[in-house]
Each structure stands twice: as C-alpha cells, then as structure tokens.
Amino acid sequence: MSQWSNNNPSQNTREIWLSYWNLLISLVSRDVRARYRRTVLGPLWAIIPAILSTVILSFLSGLVGASSEGMPRLAFVMAATVPWTFFQSSVVRIPHGVLANGTILRKMPVPRQIFPFVVLFTTAFDFLMSSIVLVVVLQLFQIPITEAWLWLPLLLLMTGAMAWAVGIGLSAFTIYRRDILFGIQYIMQVWLFLTPVMYSSRDLLDEWPLIYTLNPAVPIIDGFRQVLIFGQAPNLGGLLISAAFTGLVLAVSLPFYRFMSRYFVDVL
C-alpha cells in the first residue's frame, strides 16, 4: 500500500507496521551505506570516532593522573567511551536527522516519529561496530567475559532511550529556532567531563557527590564499566534514577515533538 495517512480503509495494521519497518530499515541502510561511500577508509569510519576518542581521553586521563582503579588505563577508559560516543552522537545527530529529511517530509506524510529512530539505529550500528573493537581490546588486556555481561542489553537500551528522549526534545526546539544545532556539541562536551569516562566514578563520588547523584548519565556509563571491566552488576538504584530521568524528559519532549512535528513542513 502506498499511503501513510490514517483514514485509509484498505490497510490493515500488520501492513502498516510492515511499511513503517521497511521505511525505517531503508532509511537506516541509506545512512549507513551512503555516509562513507565517497571516502577512502569507508566503513572504518564507523569505528574511528570511538577509537580516537579513547586514545585522546586515555591520554588526558594519564596526564591529569586520574585513577583507573588498578586496571589498564586504555581498557578502563574505552569501556566508558564507546557507550558515551553512542549517547553523544545520538543526541547531537537527532536534530539534524529531521532537517536532513526535509525534502521527504515536504512530499509524503511519512510518520514523523521515525526520523529520530533512524538516527538512533544508525548510531547504534556504529556502537556495535565499535563494540567489536572494544571486545578485542579487553581480550588483549586479558579481561574476562563474565555473566555480568548479560546486563549489557539493558544498559544499551537505557542509553538509547535517554538519548532519544533528550534528542527529540532538542529537535522539536530546532524546528523553531536553530540555536541548539550550534550549541549542542559544547553542552555535550561539558556533560562528558561531568561523567566518569576519563576518570573513575569513585573519584567523582568523593570530589563532587552532588554531580554524581544528579547526573543521570553516571549510572549508565559507569554501569558499562562495572560490567565490562570489573564483571560486576551495575548500581541498580542509580539505574532507577536514570530511568526516572528519561521518563520525565520524555513526558515533556514527546508531546512537544508531536506538536511541533505537525508543523515541520510549515517552518522547515
């Protein structure tokens, strides 16, 4: 069936969901494939950002003499950098995702909620590719795979959900005024320094307990490190706070996004 509007008697629910799914997959595959097609390194660009960030952040971490809790610094930093990169690039790219698909929006009444998911899936692809490198690095440092790794899907889901909740709020605002597009990367940089990526969460707790408690990214990002490096379960209480934060943001940003998305074509 060839149409998206909801008052269409000839479409059944299953067919509609299949159309949604096909659109989502097609757009993700477009972005993944087309992105690096005219580059020399090609798909390697999916993993390069996470690797470079790891190297830079490890260097900085060593420079300031931050503790890596007795673990190899590179592995210690990378275990938090890879999920953080997923979170950061999702938040930064979701507002761009809507703008970049303006021509499609002007033509077909495609479901507007799909574009943030397209970005999320694309960055998740990069995350999975980077994860392979991460696993190799962990093996090199002889850090074992434990049953604690079963927490990873939940952590990944929570990272994605938080990025989505924040991202759609930002993109709804971006439709109205473009300031977010310019400011967001600096905000994310500050957020990175307030999150235990290049230093340990214990140091954060000791130095700035308030930020440790209030920063909703801490339990998730530190959770990845606890699972991957120390083979321990994440801090469940902290994860609940993160989930509550995501829920709260969503309660505002989803209705906001829905309202604004009706007017995308008018103001794009």
Add this chain to the structure above:
Amino acid sequence: MRDGWALRASDIWKRYGLPVRPWLRRQVDQLRGGNFEDRAAYGPWALRDVSFEVKQGESLGIVGKNGAGKSTLLKLIAGVSPATYGSVNVNGRLFPMIELAAGIHRDLTGRENIKLLGAIMGFTASRMEAKIAEIEDFAELGDWLEKPVWQYSSGMQARLGFSVAVNVDADILLIDEVLSVGDVNFQKKCLNRMDELSNSGVTIIFVTHNPYSIERLCERAIYLEAGSIKASGSPSEILTAYFQGALDRSTVIADKDRIAADLREGTGAFRILDISMHDPVSGREITGFSTGESVLVRITLDVREPTPSYRFSLRIVDPANTVVSFIDVPISTRQSLALERDSVLECRIDNINVLPGQYWIDLVAREVAGPVIDSVSYAYAFSVHVSREVIEQMEHRGIIYLPASWRLVEESELERVSGN
C-alpha cells in the same frame, strides 16, 4: 465503490508557521473584548475558506497564478501540512506526485534509490520486491541503475523518480505539473500512463498554472485566486474566468513624464510619452479584447526636433518573451508620418489572431540611418480573452488562432487528381 466521494475539503483556512503567536494575539483580543471571531485578522492566510469535493474516478484541475495558493492546497491534500481551520478528508489511497526527486540520495545507486523511494512511498519490502522489475523497465536506465545517482543527468534523475511514482497503486493521484521531465519520448510515455490510470478509474487532482492543460486532463476545474476559490465549473468556464482575472491588470509606461522619458537611451529627437488601445468603432479606450477583434494603438509623442523620416516598430511579445509579431511602419508610409510638433501616432491592427493570454507591447523608434531615437520595453500590457467560437476550437494551443474547418474528402475528388 465508484460512486462515492474521493476527497472532501471543508472550509479550509491555512496560515503558515506555528500557531502559537496568532493564538496568543487572539487570547489578548478576546480579553479586550475585540472582534476575535474575525478570522481574516489573524493572517496572513495562504488559503481562505476553501471547500470542494471530488467524486471517485473524476479528474479535477486546480488552476491559479503564482502565489494563488495552489502549492499550499496541494500540501494540505497530501497531508504533509495541517490546515489551520477546517478539514481535508481522503477516501482511499492517495499518492502525491509532487517533488518526485525528493528522497533520492545522490551517493546511492539507481537501484538502491528505487527501493528507498518505494519505502518512502509506503511500500512493504515484499510489495517492492514484486514491483521492482516493472519500475526498472519503465525507467529505461539500463546499466545506469548500478551507478550512483550523482553521475546522472537531471533528466535521468527525473526519470528515476517518475518511474517509481507512476507504478504505485493508488486510488487518488495528486499531480503537480511534473510531466515536463525527460525527453519527448519519455514524456509521451508518462502522459500515456496517466491516461491509462485515469481510464482505469483513478481519481486525479491536477494542479497547474497553465490553464490550457486542464482542458486536456480534467473534467472539472476550480480557479484559485489569492487563496480563495474564484470560480469552479467546466474547464472552459474556468478558462474564461481565468482570463477575465488577467484583464483588469493592464499597465502603461512607467516613466511617462518628459523628464523621466529623457533618462531612457536614444537620441531623443522625440520621446514616447503614452500608449493606449482603443476600440476602432467607438474610439473608447480598452485594455483587452477577444481573439479576432480589431484594435487601434495610439502612441503619444513628445517631439523635440522636427523628424521628417524615421523607422518605427511595435513588437508584441508573450509572457515567455516569444515575439508574436513585429509591426513596422512600411517605407511607403514613412513620408506621411513626418513629425513637426507633438503628435499622436495611430496603428490600426485588424483581426488580432492571438489566442487568449497576456501580451506586452514594446516600442522602438530609430533614425533611418540606424541610431535609436527612443525605445520602451514592456510599454503596455493587454489581455486577449476568449470568444465563444474560439473556445470551441480550442483543442489547439499555442499563440496564434488559425480559423480552420474539417471534412472528409470524397473519393471522386481523389480520383480526379490521380486520373490526371
């Protein structure tokens, strides 16, 4: 299901942008006890109070000049932009054939793009699989399908977009003058395909600024002006209304006082001050007439130096800047037009056989030896409207109306010629 309605637009008003600020203004006005029911005050409105219905299987044309609200109406029907007031209801699968290239990614190959466009149009993967051979066949791109689209010519890109669009199954097609794509053969193929769809009972809504094209494609039409429906009815009724709209807007030389006229190029032995058109019988000034009528063009001249001999020409051009006709003062007449003092030059044109539309008059005066004395481009705008007998023969489009008649040749006549 062929006897019901396909599309219903009821009292739609459209204002672009977010509704927040007008809403606030309205609340404030309401508090002040103002006339907050007056919608017109909360504009600017791209559409005002537009209502119409399209029956299933019908083809409706929407005509209007630039800025009349055609594209806005199209967006509302397509469902990509919401109406501020009122509603658009669609009964069936509607497919908007607008911005066909939208969604094509330049770094992907033609084949990858076909699948992508299909997904954007709402196909499931399995339906797309079933359609793809037909689409590739229609596009006639051959080996190019494997190449990235950034290497395509613009015609090839358009072909790619169109091929997916016309192979979609839809009950209602929304068409926005997209047919000017590709080469002549491909255009013909597209037009045939449209006819095929129309004949198979698909409802067609066709939006255009060219009023003649509705005659070919539509059974009924509406004429939009400044966001409102000015007229609705048969295509020929709409044509009449359309050209009546053009009638009221004749303009005359902008710089007609003596000082401004001197700023124009030319030697200035005399200056063209004014131009007007008159009915040859009553002498009344007119700004428009019907195809085939006669007209007097009067040109007021401000003569500075006596000019015994000069060349004068009047040029009629259409909006596409095609010269319809050059009308020169013949050499034999030149002597009788010698200028001594301020004069009015008159040119009688018999039987202007241009088809309905807007036309411009350019004026150029030269010395016999060559240098320009004075020239005014777009000196005058006039409109030609339709007369009854012309409209009946209006299957022919173009610029010129050629009276013609048709019959079958008798066999005996043919024998007479060949038996010679």
